[in-house]
Every structure is written in structure tokens, then in C-alpha cells.
Amino acid sequence: MRVLMTGLGDIAHKAYLPVLSALPQIELHLATRNQPVLEEAGRRFRVAGLHASLAAALATGHFDAAFVHAATDAHPALVRTLLERRIPSFVDKPLAADLDEVERLVTLADRQETLLTIGFNRRFAPSHVALTGLQADLIVMEKHRHRQPDVSRRVIYDDFIHVIDTLLFLAPGPVQRQSIETRVKRDMLISVTLVLAGEGFTAIGTMHRNSGLNEERLDVIGNGQRHSVLNMADEICMDGRECRQRRGDWVTVGRQRGFEAMCLDFLTGVEERRPTNSGDILATHRLCEAITVHAEQFRSHAMTGSQQIAMP
Known part of the structure; x- marks a missing residue:
């Protein structure tokens, strides 16, 4: 399988290249206009197929993913x-920071009958996957920044989107x-809270951008x-007593945080000619837009706003 990666930023180096470069079944190619970064990534991850742009890479022939x-x-x-x-195509979240653009790209993927996947790694993290089978009536996710x-x-599209998607997933x-x-204070988002409810359950997501620590709790x-x-590492179960478990010493961060399983699932989807999950992509991004529009209505000197909407 001939696979191309375009864009070689921090997340590519930390999360994706360690996984993809270790897969013997793919022929990996890299593309970026940043020549020093391209050459360094090629050396570090032993990738021979290096290209100065997406156009240059595509000129060498067809890619499977x-x-x-x-x-x-x-x-x-x-x-x-x-x-x-x-x-x-597999794309880091968000697909775009504008809902109209998201909808156009999803429509294009459907029309082309081509798989489009967004990188929501928490859907594949073992600690989160284990929670899907529980009888839960309250889900609470906090993701704060110092x-x-x-x-x-x-904030909403680049960071809180993980909270939104995890609530929808669970x-x-x-x-x-x-x-x-x-x-919102002086045009800056200080905090956001989202409450989703359905038959027999409530899901609450919250983020404070002026908190005492960078932390995540589900x-x-x-x-x-x-x-x-806690922080995608510590697992605590309380059933009259408390039981704690931490990521094993030999479990890689990529496996614990879901990147390994997510990449393999996408590549399997390519081989199976799996269709795009348009509903999930649109649901998450539409909530991003609704929260963003709400926050932008309250961006004068210092304001707090709330809104309740009944879902169709």
C-alpha cells in the first residue's frame, strides 16, 4: 500500500510517524515545503520517498491513502x-474551522465514494473504548488549560472538539x-460548558482556559x-471501593492514546473500501459551530451567555 503523509508538524512526529514508519505493509512517502524538516523526518524515520509539495508527490503516481x-x-x-x-484521506481534527467548508468536503467525499476520516484518537484509546459498554446515565468530561x-x-475547533466528539461517542x-x-472576556474565551441529554442520560463537557493546570478527566x-x-493514563474504578490502574511500563503512548489503533483502522477501512461516516463528522463539527457562534455573540468586554436548544 502506497501511503502519503503531507504536513510534518509536531503531531505528525509525535503520534503518526512512529506508527506508520513501523508498518511493513506500507510504502510511506512524506511531503512538505519545509526542506530541513522533510530531510530530518526522512532520516529519523527511514523514509526514502521525500517530496517538496503535495503536487510533487502526486506527480510520482497514485497513492492508496x-x-x-x-x-x-x-x-x-x-x-x-x-x-x-x-x-x-485521514485528516487531523478539525476537518476545517468553518462549518460550510466541512459540509462541502464531506459532500465531496460522499460523491467520490472515497473514505474521509478525522483523527479523533479518543475513540480508539483503550481506556475510553472500555467505557462504551457500561450502563451509564451521566458522562462528564473536563479538559482544562493553564x-x-x-x-x-x-479554542472550540482545535481543542474543545475532542470533548464534543468524546461525549457523542460515549x-x-x-x-x-x-x-x-x-x-468571554476581551474577545478571549475563558470557559465553555456543553450539556447533551437524551433518553436516560446526560453528558456534560467543560473547559476552562485559565485553569491551574493542563488536565483532562473523563x-x-x-x-x-x-x-x-485521568489524562488518558490513569484509570480509576469505584464500586464501593477504589481500584487504580496506570498505563503499563511497556505500553507505548501511541497505543495508550489510541493513535496506533486509529491508524490501523483507517488503513483497514481503505482496504475494505469503507464509506465515509458522514453523520459523525458533521455532528461533531456542527456542535463546534453552534458553540463558536454562541461565544461570538458574547465577546464584548466581559460576558457570560447560555442557550438551550431542543434537538430535532
Whole structure:
């Protein structure tokens, strides 16, 4: 399988190249305009197929799959080029930072009958996957940042999107109602809370951008039990008593955080000619846009706003 990776930023080096470069069944190629980064990645991960641009790589022949790890603003043009050539594409979240663009790309993937996948690694992290079979009526996910207020669209689409997608992934039924609360000060998003509810369950996601520590916590509660995952490393189960488990010494970060399973699932989907899961992609990005629009309505000097919406 001939596979192309375009964009060689930090996440590509930390999460994807260690996985893909170790797979014997693929012929990996790399493309970026940053020549020193390209050469260093080629040496470090022993990749021979190096290209100065996406166009230069595509000129060498057809690719069976592509991974896009460029900046978010570059996603639409790169993904459109790949999909028009019917090359199955895996893209870092978000697909785009604009809902109209997301919808156009998903429509193109469907029209081309070409797999389009977004990198939501928490759907593949073993600690999170283990929570899907539980009888849960309350799901709470917190993802906080230490002194990092930022503009609403960037926070929601680049970071809070993981909280949104994880809640949708773990929700035990269709979401029927949602409510949004945001706090904005001097055009910077300070905090956001999303509540999703359906028959017999409530899912709450929250983020504070001026917290005391960078941290992430997921709690799934119900049936007399509470299962928690802290920073995607520590697992705690409470059932009248507390049991703690931490990632094993020999378990790689890529495996624990879901990147290994996610990459393999995408490549398997390519081989199986799996269709794009348009519904999941659109549901997550539409909530991103709804929260962003809500926050932008309250971006004067210092305001807090809340909104409740009944889902169709």
C-alpha cells in the first residue's frame, strides 16, 4: 500500500510517524515545503520517498491513502485535491474551522465514494473504548488549560472538539436536547460548558482556559459505579471501593492514546473500501459551530451567555 503523509508538524512526529514508519505493509512517502524538516523526518524515520509539495508527490503516481497533518487553514485545499483524485484521506481534527467548508468536503467525499476520516484518537484509546459498554446515565468530561485564553473559534475547533466528539461517542443514545454556556472576556474565551441529554442520560463537557493546570478527566457514572480516566493514563474504578490502574511500563503512548489503533483502522477501512461516516463528522463539527457562534455573540468586554436548544 502506497501511503502519503503531507504536513510534518509536531503531531505528525509525535503520534503518526512512529506508527506508520513501523508498518511493513506500507510504502510511506512524506511531503512538505519545509526542506530541513522533510530531510530530518526522512532520516529519523527511514523514509526514502521525500517530496517538496503535495503536487510533487502526486506527480510520482497514485497513492492508496493519505494522511494530512498540515495547519488547519490548509486542510480544505489539501483534502479537496486528494478527494478529487479519489485518494482515501485521514485528516487531523478539525476537518476545517468553518462549518460550510466541512459540509462541502464531506459532500465531496460522499460523491467520490472515497473514505474521509478525522483523527479523533479518543475513540480508539483503550481506556475510553472500555467505557462504551457500561450502563451509564451521566458522562462528564473536563479538559482544562493553564492560562491559555484564546479566540473562541480556535479554542472550540482545535481543542474543545475532542470533548464534543468524546461525549457523542460515549452517549448511550440519540441526543435530544443540548445547552451551551460560554464566558468571554476581551474577545478571549475563558470557559465553555456543553450539556447533551437524551433518553436516560446526560453528558456534560467543560473547559476552562485559565485553569491551574493542563488536565483532562473523563467520568462515566451509573449502575452504582464510577469509572474515571485521568489524562488518558490513569484509570480509576469505584464500586464501593477504589481500584487504580496506570498505563503499563511497556505500553507505548501511541497505543495508550489510541493513535496506533486509529491508524490501523483507517488503513483497514481503505482496504475494505469503507464509506465515509458522514453523520459523525458533521455532528461533531456542527456542535463546534453552534458553540463558536454562541461565544461570538458574547465577546464584548466581559460576558457570560447560555442557550438551550431542543434537538430535532
